[in-house]
Amino acid sequence: MAIERTFSIIKPDATARDLTGAINATIETAGLRIVAQKRVRMTREQAETFYAVHRQRPFFGELVATMTSGPVVVQVLEGNNAIAAYRDLMGATDPAKAAPGTIRKLYAKSIGENSVHGSDAADTAVQEIAQFFSGNEIVG
Ligand code: ATP
Ligand code: MG
Numbered sequence: 288m289a290i291e292r293t294f295s296i297i298k299p300d301a302t303a304r305d306l307t308g309a310i311n312a313t314i315e316t317a318g319l320r321i322v323a324q325k326r327v328r329m330t331r332e333q334a335e336t337f338y339a340v341h342r343q344r345p346f347f348g349e350l351v352a353t354m355t356s357g358p359v360v361v362q363v364l365e366g367n368n369a370i371a372a373y374r375d376l377m378g379a380t381d382p383a384k385a386a387p388g389t390i391r392k393l394y395a396k397s398i399g400e401n402s403v404h405g406s407d408a409a410d411t412a413v414q415e416i417a418q419f420f421s422g423n424e425i426v427g
Contacts, residue, residue, distance in 0.1 A: 288367040288368050289367070289368065290365065290366065290367060290369075291365070291366070291367075291368060291369040291370050291409070291412070292322070292363055292364065292365050292369060292412060292416060292425075293363070293364050293369040293370045293373050293405055293406045293412045294361070294362070294363060294364075294404075294405070294406045294411075294412050294415035294416045294419070295314070295361070295362040295363070295364050295373060295403060295404065295405050295406075296354075296359050296360070296361055296362070296403065296404035297310055297359060297360035297362070297402070297403055298353070298354065298359055298400070298401070298402055298403060298404065299353065299354065299355075299356045299357035299358065299359060299400075300353075300395070300396050300400035300401075300402055301394060301402040301403065302326070302357055302358045302359060302360060303357050304394075306394055306402070307326075307360050309394070310390055310394065310402070310403065313376065313390055313393075314362075314364060314373075314376065317372065317373075317376050318366050318367065318372070319364040319365065319366040319369055319372060319373060319376075320364065320365045320366055320427070321362055321363075321364060322363050322364070322365045322425050322426055322427045323362060323363035323420050323424050323425040323426065324360060324361070324362045324363075325360070325361055325419075325420075325424075326358050326359070326360045327358065327359060327360075327361060327419075328355070328357070328358050328359070329354055329355050329359055330355065331351060331355055333418070334350075334351045334354040334355050335351055336418065337354070337415070337418060338350055338351065338354070346399065349399055350399070353399055353400060361419045361420075363416055363420060363425050365427055370405070370406055370407070370408065370409060370412055373405040373406075374405050374407065375389075376389060376390060376405075377389060377390050377391055377403050377405050378390060378391035378392050378395075379391065380398060380401060381398045381401075382395035382396070382397065382398070382401055390402060390403050391403065
């Protein structure tokens with residue numbers, strides 16, 4: 288198994304409920320190391336760029352509004368197979384369909400307020416990390 292890095296966001300619904308520590312404990316318990324982290328308020332432009340792949344989807348406006356509604360915690364996670372491992376730990380996009388023990392099953396409120404984001408592939412992980420972190424902010 289390869290050591291990888293993936294990009295994570297603890298979304299506004301989770302920061303509003305002070306779940307950063309609980310989610311980070313889940314991440315670390317799963318064997319992923321948090322090698323960069325900061326709390327930021329995403330601008331509309333940042334959210335639109337970040338989710339540009341969904342621009343034509345009917346939920347895009349709601350998605351951008353939700354992501355800019357409060358602070359987020361952006362992170363870089365490192366570990367074995369980190370991209371797939373974190374997607375497994377997050378659970379399905381819709382918390383009603385998420386497996387027991389996953390972050391979304393434990394904490395998400397709805398498909399739109401689903402507590403966390405994780406990169407879906409190696410190329411998107413690289414792009415997403417670069418949108419929020421410079422090299423010297425990531426310490427493995
Ligand atoms: P993310 O990219 O945030 O990690 P994901 O990869 O599981 O989530 P995507 O299909 O990339 O799911 O959708 C991006 C985000 O858009 C979802 O996390 C969710 O918050 C929102 N979203 C997706 N589908 C819907 C929908 N049908 N209604 C409302 N919001 C949705
Ligand atoms: Mg996605």
